[in-house]
Amino acid sequence: MVTYIIRRLIWAVVMLTIVSIITFAIFFLVPRLAGATSESLAARYVGRTASAEQVKIAADKLGFNDPLIVQYGRFAKGIVAGADYDYGPGVERCPAPCFGYSFLTRLPVWPDLLDRLPVTLSLAIGAAVIWVLAGVATGVLSALRRGSLFDRAAMGVALAGVSLPIFFTGIVSLVIFSYGHPFRITAPGGSFTPFEENPAMWAYNLILPWITLAFLYAAGYARLTRAGMLETMSEDYIRTARAKGLNERRVVVKHGLRGALTPILTIFGLDLGLLLGGAVLTESTYSLPGMGKYAIDAITNQDLPKVMGVTLVAAFFVVFANLIVDLLYAVVDPRVRLG
Amino acid sequence: MSFLELKDLRIHFPTDDGLVKSVDGLSFTLERGKTLGIVGESGSGKSVTSLGILGLHKGGRARISGEIWLDGEELVGASQEHVRALRGKKMAMIFQDPLSAMHPFYTVGDQIIEAYRIHNDVSKKVARKHAIDMLGRVGIPQPERRVDSYPHEFSGGMRQRAMIAMALSCDPELLIADEPTTALDVTVQAQILDLMRDLQRDFNAALIIITHDLGVVAELSDDILVMYGGKCVEYGTSDDIFERPEHPYTWGLLGSMPRLDREPTERLMPIKGSPPSLINVPSGCAFHPRCVFEERTGGRAKAEVPELLETEGGHLVRCHLPRERRRAIWENEIKPNLEAS
Ligand SMILES: Nc1ncnc2c1ncn2[C@@H]1O[C@H](COP(=O)(O)OP(=O)(O)OP(=O)(O)O)[C@@H](O)[C@H]1O
Ligand code: SF4
Ligand SMILES: [Mg+2]
Numbered sequence: 012m013v014t015y016i017i018r019r020l021i022w023a024v025v026m027l028t029i030v031s032i033i034t035f036a037i038f039f040l041v042p043r044l045a046g047a048t049s050e051s052l053a054a055r056y057v058g059r060t061a062s063a064e065q066v067k068i069a070a071d072k073l074g075f076n077d078p079l080i081v082q083y084g085r086f087a088k089g090i091v092a093g094a095d096y097d098y099g100p101g102v103e104r105c106p107a108p109c110f111g112y113s114f115l116t117r118l119p120v121w122p123d124l125l126d127r128l129p130v131t132l133s134l135a136i137g138a139a140v141i142w143v144l145a146g147v148a149t150g151v152l153s154a155l156r157r158g159s160l161f162d163r164a165a166m167g168v169a170l171a172g173v174s175l176p177i178f179f180t181g182i183v184s185l186v187i188f189s190y191g192h193p194f195r196i197t198a199p200g201g202s203f204t205p206f207e208e209n210p211a212m213w214a215y216n217l218i219l220p221w222i223t224l225a226f227l228y229a230a231g232y233a234r235l236t237r238a239g240m241l242e243t244m245s246e247d248y249i250r251t252a253r254a255k256g257l258n259e260r261r262v263v264v265k266h267g268l269r270g271a272l273t274p275i276l277t278i279f280g281l282d283l284g285l286l287l288g289g290a291v292l293t294e295s296t297y298s299l300p301g302m303g304k305y306a307i308d309a310i311t312n313q314d315l316p317k318v319m320g321v322t323l324v325a326a327f328f329v330v331f332a333n334l335i336v337d338l339l340y341a342v343v344d345p346r347v348r349l350g
Numbered sequence: 351m352s353f354l355e356l357k358d359l360r361i362h363f364p365t366d367d368g369l370v371k372s373v374d375g376l377s378f379t380l381e382r383g384k385t386l387g388i389v390g391e392s393g394s395g396k397s398v399t400s401l402g403i404l405g406l407h408k409g410g411r412a413r414i415s416g417e418i419w420l421d422g423e424e425l426v427g428a429s430q431e432h433v434r435a436l437r438g439k440k441m442a443m444i445f446q447d448p449l450s451a452m453h454p455f456y457t458v459g460d461q462i463i464e465a466y467r468i469h470n471d472v473s474k475k476v477a478r479k480h481a482i483d484m485l486g487r488v489g490i491p492q493p494e495r496r497v498d499s500y501p502h503e504f505s506g507g508m509r510q511r512a513m514i515a516m517a518l519s520c521d522p523e524l525l526i527a528d529e530p531t532t533a534l535d536v537t538v539q540a541q542i543l544d545l546m547r548d549l550q551r552d553f554n555a556a557l558i559i560i561t562h563d564l565g566v567v568a569e570l571s572d573d574i575l576v577m578y579g580g581k582c583v584e585y586g587t588s589d590d591i592f593e594r595p596e597h598p599y600t601w602g603l604l605g606s607m608p609r610l611d612r613e614p615t616e617r618l619m620p621i622k623g624s625p626p627s628l629i630n631v632p633s634g635c636a637f638h639p640r641c642v643f644e645e646r647t648g649g650r651a652k653a654e655v656p657e658l659l660e661t662e663g664g665h666l667v668r669c670h671l672p673r674e675r676r677r678a679i680w681e682n683e684i685k686p687n688l689e690a691s
Contacts, residue, residue, distance in 0.1 A: 247450040253406055254445075255465040255516070256438030269455055345500045346454055 016338065023334045030326040031090075035083045038319050049075035055114040086111070090323075110320035115312055120320035123305070128324075130203050130301035134293065135286040137217055138224040143279065146229035150236025151268060154244060165233060172230025181223045181296040203299060220297045224290055228282060235278060239271030246270065273343050277336055284332025288325025351422060352379035353556050354403075354524055359416035359426075361395075361402045368629040372398040374580035375416075380573070382523065385550065385557040387567030387588075389603060390577035393625045396560045399577075400526045403558075404443055405433030420524065439469040442522035446529040448509035452501040458485070458512045459497035466519045484515040489545060507538035511545065518553060525550070526558045531566060543570060565607050568592065576600050579626045579636040582658055586665035596667040596676040598641050601684045635670065643679065647671055 042052065053070035054061070061069070073096065074082055088094065089109035096103040096112060105112065110120040149169070153162040172180070204212035243249065244267045252266040253259075289303030298304070302321055309317035341347045361373040372395045380386045388396050401407055403418055408430045418425040420441065425433055445451035452461055462481035463474065470477070478497065485493035488511040501509055510530060517525060527546065531539040547570055550557045559567050567574060567588075574591040576584040576599060584597040595601055602621035623640035626632055638644045638651040647670040650656075658668040661676075669676060 247445060247447065248453040250401075250406065251445060251451045252453070254404055254437060254443045256434055256436070256468050257464070258434065266453055270453070344455060345457075346502050 012341070015341070019334055019337050023330050026330045027323075027327060028087075030330070031087065031323055032083065034319055034322050034326070035086055036079065038315050039079055039082065042315065056112070056117065110323065111316035113317050114314045115317075120316050123317070124302070124320055124324055127300060127302045127305045129205060130299055131287060131289055131294070131303065133203075133206060133213065133217055134220055134224065134290055134299060134301055135283060137214075138221045138228070138290075138293075139279070139283055139286070141221055141225035142228040142232055145225065146232025147236045147268070147275065149229070149233040150238075151240055151263065153233065153237040154240030155263065157241065162237075166237070169230040169233045172226050173234070175227075176292075180226055181220075181293065184219060184223045184226065203301075220290075220293050220299060223296070224286075224293045231278070232275065235275055236268075236271060239274060240267055243267045243270035273340070276339055276343055280332045280336030280339070281329075284329040285325075287328035287332070289321065351419065353382045353421055354380040355417075355419040356403070357417040357419070359399070359402065359418060360414065361398050361407060362413045364411060364413065365629075370628045371580050371631065372628055373402060374631075376577075376580075376582055378573075378575055378582070378585065380524075380556045380558065382556050383550070383554045384572045385559060385567075385570050387564075387571035387574040388558060388560045388577060389562065389564055389567060389574060391562055391621075391625045393628065394577040395580040395628070396562075396577060397528055400443065400528050400558065400560055403524075403526065404437055404441055405430070406437075408433060435469075438465055438522070439520045440522060441524040441526070442517040442520065444510075444513055444517045444525070444527040444530050447533045448506070448513040449501060449533075451513060452509065452516075454501060457498050457500055458504065459499075462497075462512070462516045462519050465516050469520045480519065481515070484519050485512065488512070488515045488518075488549070489541075490515070506534050507541060510534060510538075510542055514542075514545065514549070518549060521553065523555055524558070525553075525555045526560070528560045529562070530559065532561070532563075539566070546570070563607070564591075564603050576603065579631055580628055581636065581668065582666070583637065583668045584666065585658070590665040594665070594677075595680060596661055596665070596673070597669050598643050598671075599637050601680070602640075604688060605684075635668075643671060646675065 049070040050063075050066050052075050053073055054066045056073065057066055057069045070076060074085060077085075085094065089105065089107070089111065091107060093107035094105050094109045096105055103112070105119050108121055110124070112119055113123070116123075149165050153165050156162050202216050204216055206213045240263075244263070248270070249262060249266055252262045257266075287302075289301055289306050291303035291307060293299070294301040294303040295307060302324065306318065306321040306325075308314075309321060355378075357377050359373055359376045360371070363370040363372060374395075376395075376399060378386065388399065390396055398407070402412075402414065403420075403425070405425060405428075407414060414426055416426060420436070425436075452458070456464075459478060459481045462484060463477040466472070466477045466480055467474070472480075482493045482497050485497055490496050490508055490511050496504075496508075501512070504512060510533075514530075530546065531542050534542060543566065546557070546559075557570075559570060561567055564574075571588050573585070573587055575582055576591070576597065578599050584591065584595065584600045586594075591600060592604075595604060599621070606621060621640055626636050626639070632639050634653050635641070635644075635647075635651040635656050641651065644651045650670045654670070656668045656670045658666050661667050661673050667673075667676070671679070
């Protein structure tokens with residue numbers, strides 16, 4: 012078990028390194044291919060008023076003329092140990108983890124990302140709780156009442172859920188929840204209240220995005236759970252559980268659902284990992300200042316350090332989630348041998 | 351009244367293709383401490399019968415009629431909840447394939463503990479101790495260690511022992527073993543059968559052993575019920591069935607018994623043809639399309655369903671052939687053949 016964990020950890024670090032190399036290569040090459048020179052990149056830091064001479068000096072000092080590998084080394088070192096940025100007028104200390112400075116705001120990227128993280132985290136985790144509960148419950152009931160009206164209705168809605176685009180379901184849920192009835196939720200778009208400041212406001216502001224996002228995922232989980240439950244409920248061990256005299260609820264939950272859990276858990280880890288890098292569409296639809304919105308803004312402004320930073324953080328979550336899923340596998344299914 | 355008594359039990363399943371008459375008018379009695387073997391080919395309704403006794407068809411689409419009396423209580427008409435409370439406690443079951451019949455994600459111990467704690471209000475610790483005791487009693491070495499193993503970590507024979515431990519954990523008065531040895535090696539089969547015989551003596555339970563192999567029940571059973579197409583075709587003591595069988599289907603089963611002194615594949619007189627459809631059951635005697643002696647009943651077998659009639663001292667046979675003809679055929683045509691081989 013311990014060697015297995017260590018191996019998976021090493022593998023995760025390797026994956027992250029590879030991702031960072033690829034990301035760096037892309038963001039180094041793309042601007043160059045688009046015609047950017049070391050000077051034009053440096054100019055973004057020193058400002059428009061600087062003379063050509065100053066820009067050239069800054070470009071040298073920032074290392075834009077060094078070979079790709081050296082620049083990557085510096086970038087990687089910045090993430091691990093922090094870096095000093097010297098762009099002419101003065102030296103700027105960028106503490107670890109340093110993802111560089113924004114072209115636009117000249118502020119380090121990492122604190123910005125840290126600001127955005129709670130939004131995305133709140134959105135993703137809140138939605139995840141809803142979609143897992145709703146999706147799994149629907150799937151279980153559908154499987155138990157297979158062919159019933161409930162089953163057919165739920166699976167119809169689920170099919171819509173997995174196939175409709177999020178901005179559509181987003182608008183529909185806005186209409187359903189925000190207009191024309193006394194219980195409407197009129198959360199102003201674009202506001203986020205940190206949980207520790209006011210939990211009620213936090214939830215109130217997020218409820219619509221949660222529902223929208225959760226609906227999309229719940230649909231898939233309902234289908235997955237239903238398929239899994241149909242399979243496990245016809246297993247011999249279910250008959251054994253009934254023969255022991257267990258009541259039906261425990262037969263379904265403790266034996267049936269437990270048997271169907273592995274694929275649900277796998278998908279959940281991957282979904283959550285992806286989502287923690289930013290729920291781009293939901294955040295845009297509701298103007299939530301999360302990582303996804305941050306990424307979109309960064310791309311729109313061609314703010315490469317920001318784009319790189321957000322890409323790497325997103326990659327980190329995916330790799331991390333994969334790691335957790337791999338470890339949980341062994342916990343969930345004792346037949347999985349670790350070694 | 352007997353400890354267990356089935357009266358005209360019928361279990362039918364409506365399906366898209368028609369009504370499946372899996373069990374069609376089955377009656378028998380069984381006392382505490384006695385063993386009944388139910389024998390028949392695949393699809394004859396043995397498992398449906400045993401699940402029916404445990405009430406596991408309740409709430410499904412099965413149509414059940416008749417009576418099941420267990421220790422003075424009628425179960426067919428009883429509520430689902432009432433029968434559930436008896437399951438695992440008063441009556442328990444051992445299944446054919448212990449690997450698929452045990453949950454792969456829980457330890458053997460947890461599954462026994464669960465079975466015990468449903469019916470006994472005890473702490474986890476007490477239940478665990480009981481589970482270890484039970485594992486020891488069914489002959490699992492180092493039970494205090496094995497209690498924490500998962501089913502896949504056991505060998506087939508050990509798994510079946512664990513399954514038996516689970517079934518016996520609440521000291522049931524009726525134990526049904528549905529093909530308990532079919533999934534096991536021949537040598538392990540014998541061990542498991544020995545174990546079941548010993549345990550039955552200790553627990554003084556009524557035991558039903560279900561099998562398609564007469565050899566399995568030969569030594570264990572007091573009584574034997576031969577099933578064909580959802581009906582009983584012959585019923586009697588073990589001696590009746592092995593020494594004086596009167597039904598052509600039973601003769602066929604005896605002839606196709608695997609013998610230790612022969613190759614397993616080589617059988618003396620296999621029954622030709624295949625088991626009947628339970629939707630379109632053959633007219634008259636359900637066995638007639640496969641019966642070697644069909645023409646000796648002069649067409650009656652095709653037209654008229656034979657009744658299950660007593661031939662002598664509780665020995666019941668469902669066949670149109672007159673008693674004397676059957677005995678003559680057994681003595682002169684069948685028995686010498688079986689002995690010669
Ligand atoms: N739930 C059900 N719905 C419809 N038909 C069923 C159902 N359960 C069993 N049957 C049918 O009832 C018949 C008897 O099945 P059963 O499992 O009792 O046979 P068996 O004697 O135990 O055979 P085997 O030796 O293969 O275990 C089979 O033809 C089977 O297809
Ligand atoms: S009634 Fe006729 S067909 Fe049926 S078993 Fe007896 S002899 Fe064979
Ligand atoms: Mg069976």
